[in-house]
Amino acid sequence: MEFGELLKQFLIDLQSLFRTSTKKLNVTLPQIILITSIPIDGIDMSTLSYRIGVDNSTLTRLIDILMRNKVVRKIKNPKDGRSYIILLTNIGEKLQFKIDQQIDQFGSKLYSRIPIEDQDEVKETLSSLHWLISKYRLDS
Numbered sequence: 560m561e562f563g564e565l566l567k568q569f570l571i572d573l574q575s576l577f578r579t580s581t582k583k584l585n586v587t588l589p590q591i592i593l594i595t596s597i598p599i600d601g602i603d604m605s606t607l608s609y610r611i612g613v614d615n616s617t618l619t620r621l622i623d624i625l626m627r628n629k630v631v632r633k634i635k636n637p638k639d640g641r642s643y644i645i646l647l648t649n650i651g652e653k654l655q656f657k658i659d660q661q662i663d664q665f666g667s668k669l670y671s672r673i674p675i676e677d678q679d680e681v682k683e684t685l686s687s688l689h690w691l692i693s694k695y696r697l698d699s
Contacts, residue, residue, distance in 0.1 A: 580665035584657055589613075593621050594630065594647070594655050595662075601646040603636060630654055 560568075578588055586594070596602070596610050608618045622645060625631040630651040633643040647655060673681050 581658060581661045589621055590625060591658055595658055597645055597647050601644040604643050604645060607645055
């Protein structure tokens, strides 16, 4: 299997596992990605758009849904009145915590299935792949 095919299959499998492990939270995968990408002190919409890899119109639709569900709120950016800062509400903070817990539990279960002698190598490989992808995004 070519590397690109492996990446595609890895993405599909990972999305499926994430959806299954967070099903009880009643949020979609794009909403999970958005919620878990918002720091506690908020984030500018353009930065958030870049971070999760969606265009502004897609981000706006996601935020509107989460605002209706009282998960996030947006305020005018004090540094630039034309843009907005996205903040988690109390409901959003609790949901972010629950999502993080579910992902940690899922990660621990998956990690425990890796033979003990391979765990460090798998962790190192994933860390290297994450670094490589982050660098690739910056260079693009």
